Amino acid sequence: MTYDHQNIFAKILRSELPYSTIFEDNEVLAFLDIAPQAPIHVLVIPKGEYKSFDDFTANASIEVVGRFFSRVSKIARDLDLAESGYRIIANTGDDGCQEVPHFHIHICGGKKLGRMLPG
Numbered sequence: 392m393t394y395d396h397q398n399i400f401a402k403i404l405r406s407e408l409p410y411s412t413i414f415e416d417n418e419v420l421a422f423l424d425i426a427p428q429a430p431i432h433v434l435v436i437p438k439g440e441y442k443s444f445d446d447f448t449a450n451a452s453i454e455v456v457g458r459f460f461s462r463v464s465k466i467a468r469d470l471d472l473a474e475s476g477y478r479i480i481a482n483t484g485d486d487g488c489q490e491v492p493h494f495h496i497h498i499c500g501g502k503k504l505g506r507m508l509p510g
């Protein structure tokens with residue numbers, strides 16, 4: 392499957408859709424999830440065209456991957472989540488119920504999140 396340039400996060404990266412920025416640099420954009428599942432729910436995406444966690448970690452350089460996850464932890468820290476705790480999620484592929492085919496990390500926090508998986 393090739394990268395879909397019409398996916399929602401590609402449109403956000405091109406500023407074709409509105410979004411609320413939490414953090415941005417030359418490699419990473421973080422913004423509020425439109426349908427938050429926790430009091431704090433932020434999405435962090437690389438600006439590069441990667442379809443999934445699998446694609447990103449297989450095809451981006453180790454430096455880009457390392458800087459990305461370093462940003463994720465800094466964003467969580469800057470949101471004051473480090474002490475109270477939080478969860479990061481990377482839904483991947485069909486069984487992972489990934490809806491948007493541009494790699495993203497969810498940062499969820501602001502309350503006790505309960506069981507990791509339903510059921």
Ligand code: 5GP
Nearest residue numbers: 399410422423424425426482488489490491
């Ligand atoms: P996934 O299921 O792919 O891991 O998560 C996709 C996430 O993108 C969902 O949590 C969904 O609420 C969020 N989302 C979908 N469309 C938009 C949008 O247009 N703007 C923003 N900010 N988030 C979106």
